[in-house]
Amino acid sequence: MDHVIVKDVEKTYFNKEENTSFTVFNNINLKIKKGEFLSLLGPSGCGKSTLLNIIAGLDKSTKGMVQVGSKPVNGPGPDRGVVFQEAALMPWLTVLENVMFGLKKKMNKEQAEKKALEYLKLVHLSKFVKSYPHELSGGMKQRVSIARALAMDPEILLMDEPFGALDEQTRSMLHKEVQYIWEQTGKTIIFVTHNIRESVLLSDRIILMGTRPGGIISEFPVNIPRP
Ligand code: ADP
Numbered sequence: 569m570d571h572v573i574v575k576d577v578e579k580t581y582f583n584k585e586e587n588t589s590f591t592v593f594n595n596i597n598l599k600i601k602k603g604e605f606l607s608l609l610g611p612s613g614c615g616k617s618t619l620l621n622i623i624a625g626l627d628k629s630t631k632g633m634v635q636v637g638s639k640p641v642n643g644p645g646p647d648r649g650v651v652f653q654e655a656a657l658m659p660w661l662t663v664l665e666n667v668m669f670g671l672k673k674k675m676n677k678e679q680a681e682k683k684a685l686e687y688l689k690l691v692h693l694s695k696f697v698k699s700y701p702h703e704l705s706g707g708m709k710q711r712v713s714i715a716r717a718l719a720m721d722p723e724i725l726l727m728d729e730p731f732g733a734l735d736e737q738t739r740s741m742l743h744k745e746v747q748y749i750w751e752q753t754g755k756t757i758i759f760v761t762h763n764i765r766e767s768v769l770l771s772d773r774i775i776l777m778g779t780r781p782g783g784i785i786s787e788f789p790v791n792i793p794r795p
């Protein structure tokens with residue numbers, strides 16, 4: 569079943585003063601299956617974040633449309649959780665409170681706490697629920713931000729270079745963590761990276777993007793058996 573459909577999507581920036589325009593990409597067509605782990609791979613500036621943000625509903629395409637499930641995307645929605653390069657946790661809240669923050673609007677405090685603890689366990693942070701963000705390493709902060717996104721029960725997890733700011737060793741650990749999460753939850757994952765190794769290691773399918781004229785150059789399945 570197709571979970572996400574991207575149809576003839578174009579993104580163009582118009583500069584009215586100079587009467588110029590810049591097309592990041594056009595004619596993007598993509599079908600993503602439920603439970604698929606997809607990488608968007610390409611050099612910096614090719615439009616990976618732009619495409620991810622359009623799917624997230626955080627940015628608008630100039631042409632075309634994105635459909636999630638059977639609904640056209642018109643803005644952000646609870647069906648899509650986003651993890652950015654920077655965790656952006658609230659420094660005055662504990663790890664647990666950070667994950668509970670969005671949940672408290674949907675359920676009572678006990679339920680929110682139960683759910684937050686469940687997802688903090690999934691990312692192996694049970695021992696740090698009472699810690700504050702400044703007491704955590706960069707990798708741990710990213711795990712909190714993944715738990716925070718997942719606790720809201722999205723159908724799709726969108727990740728924009730989530731490990732881009734981390735050292736190589738931490739990255740490797742988090743690769744295992746993300747694989748574990750994917751196996752445990754069966755979520756559809758769209759993962760933006762400029763790191764070929766990372767996309768081969770993690771995903772089922774790689775969408776390779778390039779600059780000028782911009783768009784998808786090719787796509788290929790990853791057939792490396794994963795543990
Ligand atoms: P990537 O994620 O692959 O690094 P981005 O999606 O961040 O690429 O950016 C794609 C292109 O769009 C870049 O060339 C960038 O300079 C351009 N761009 C982004 N925002 C704007 C803007 N507000 N106006 C004009 N160009 C922009």
Ligand code: ADP
Pocket residue numbers: 612613617
């Ligand atoms: P990254 O490469 O980390 O994804 P960028 O450095 O491409 O991010 O973009 C950072 C911010 O600057 C974004 O909000 C983007 O929209 C904006 N931006 C990027 N390129 C341009 C541009 N040519 N004109 C205006 N804004 C831009």
